[in-house]
Amino acid sequence: MKIAALDIRACRHDAATIPGAAMRDGQAREGLEFLVYTLRTEDGRSASMFGFAGRSALGAAHQAAASLRPFLLGRDARDREAIWHDWRTADRWWHHLPIYTFGPVDCCLWLLAAEAAGEPLWRFIGGARAEVPAYASSLVLADAEAYAAEAIAVRDAGMKAYKIHPPGQSLAEDIEIHRAVRAAVGDDFALMSDPVQPYTYDEALRLGRELERLGFLWLEEPLPDEAFGALRELTRALDIPVVGTEVLAKHPYSVAECIATRVVDAVRADPSWTGGVTGTLKTARLAEAFHVNCELHTTIFHPLEMVNLHLAGAIRNCSYFEVLWPIDTFAFGLDRPLPIRDGTAHLPHTPGLGAALDWDMIDNATIERV
Numbered sequence: 001m002k003i004a005a006l007d008i009r010a011c012r013h014d015a016a017t018i019p020g021a022a023m024r025d026g027q028a029r030e031g032l033e034f035l036v037y038t039l040r041t042e043d044g045r046s047a048s049m050f051g052f053a054g055r056s057a058l059g060a061a062h063q064a065a066a067s068l069r070p071f072l073l074g075r076d077a078r079d080r081e082a083i084w085h086d087w088r089t090a091d092r093w094w095h096h097l098p099i100y101t102f103g104p105v106d107c108c109l110w111l112l113a114a115e116a117a118g119e120p121l122w123r124f125i126g127g128a129r130a131e132v133p134a135y136a137s138s139l140v141l142a143d144a145e146a147y148a149a150e151a152i153a154v155r156d157a158g159m160k161a162y163k164i165h166p167p168g169q170s171l172a173e174d175i176e177i178h179r180a181v182r183a184a185v186g187d188d189f190a191l192m193s194d195p196v197q198p199y200t201y202d203e204a205l206r207l208g209r210e211l212e213r214l215g216f217l218w219l220e221e222p223l224p225d226e227a228f229g230a231l232r233e234l235t236r237a238l239d240i241p242v243v244g245t246e247v248l249a250k251h252p253y254s255v256a257e258c259i260a261t262r263v264v265d266a267v268r269a270d271p272s273w274t275g276g277v278t279g280t281l282k283t284a285r286l287a288e289a290f291h292v293n294c295e296l297h298t299t300i301f302h303p304l305e306m307v308n309l310h311l312a313g314a315i316r317n318c319s320y321f322e323v324l325w326p327i328d329t330f331a332f333g334l335d336r337p338l339p340i341r342d343g344t345a346h347l348p349h350t351p352g353l354g355a356a357l358d359w360d361m362i363d364n365a366t367i368e369r370v
Helices: 057-072 080-095 103-117 121-125 144-156 171-185 201-214 228-237 253-260 276-289 302-314 359-365
Strands: 003-018 029-041 046-052 131-137 161-164 190-193 242-244 266-269 293-296 321-324 344-346 366-369
Touching: 003 057, 003 359, 029 057, 029 103, 046 057, 046 103, 046 302, 057 080, 057 366, 080 103, 080 276, 103 121, 103 276, 103 302, 121 276, 121 302, 131 302, 144 161, 144 171, 161 171, 171 190, 171 201, 190 201, 201 228, 228 242, 228 253, 253 266, 253 276, 266 276, 276 293, 276 302, 293 302, 293 321, 302 321, 359 366
Parallel strands: 131 161, 131 321, 161 190, 242 266, 266 293
Antiparallel strands: 003 029, 003 366, 029 046, 131 344
16 A cells, blocks of 8 residues: 555635634734645545645745645555654654644555545544534634623533633633623533633733633633643642643643643644554543543644544544534535534544545635645
8 A cells, every 4th residue: 555646736725714803913814725635546545634724825835835745645555554653753754734734644654544444534443432612712702792692502502511712812801701601501511721821920820710700610721831840830820720732842842841740731633733543642642541532623624624533433532512602604515414413522433534625616615736
């Protein structure tokens, strides 16, 4: 099963837009840009996966192709572990690519192997569960009233929990938002908070104390992921679990200290930013050995979310399957919706991904093939 070709498409889906008010930088995403990787083998097999592209699919595609194509061609697609380690060395010596570059390649390698084995990816990895509770994760909304209304809509849609991404411009406003959401949904509905590192240590401590009073499940990324000392002190000071590490490069090595010395109470990983299925599994297994959860981070694009779901079905130390809300904004790239019914994500039983990519949509979205 030697790799014969790596094709990368730079794409933009114009129908998916995010207003500037929904992003902390204030810049609208007028059409979401992404990559589509396709690995082909000499025996006629192929697997494809979406990839994150930041603000420039064209730039990301050319950079990825220039580095990954010569590295991969001629290698056996079944040698996932060797490829993962060799890429880590190659990237350190010369490439230094963004954290989202290699993940889709690794996903393709795992899908090729699972399809050849006739197994759904989660069972090929080693099945742990066939159903996972799902929660909705907000964008940045206008005010407390908007968050409260969305939380009610999420609850009424059957989702099992709601996570707030507050504006992060004023601690007082953010606290008001969290209070309003708790009042709107009642005491029995699960809530989380993900401020995305806007605070000082003292502000994070004040918010954490308030979230404890409001009964939130966890406080995520209140400080930068790399602020180990401050995060460790915050973790010790608060009773509510502190969660982080999703944007640290070079998992699992970069999060080993976070796990071993409880910089945070639970870590984050995903196949888009954590080195694919291989990198995510390494982080999740390392965390499991320390009785720490590895909460899977949304990958934004639904084909990658399907890989995330397979990972959630193959590990035990993850509480939920996360999707961005409103879900329709991101519902493209697959030939069917994500398999979420009444707030529960159901693992597929057909080989590989369990869903096909929507190639008509991808063809229409393609800017350039590299």
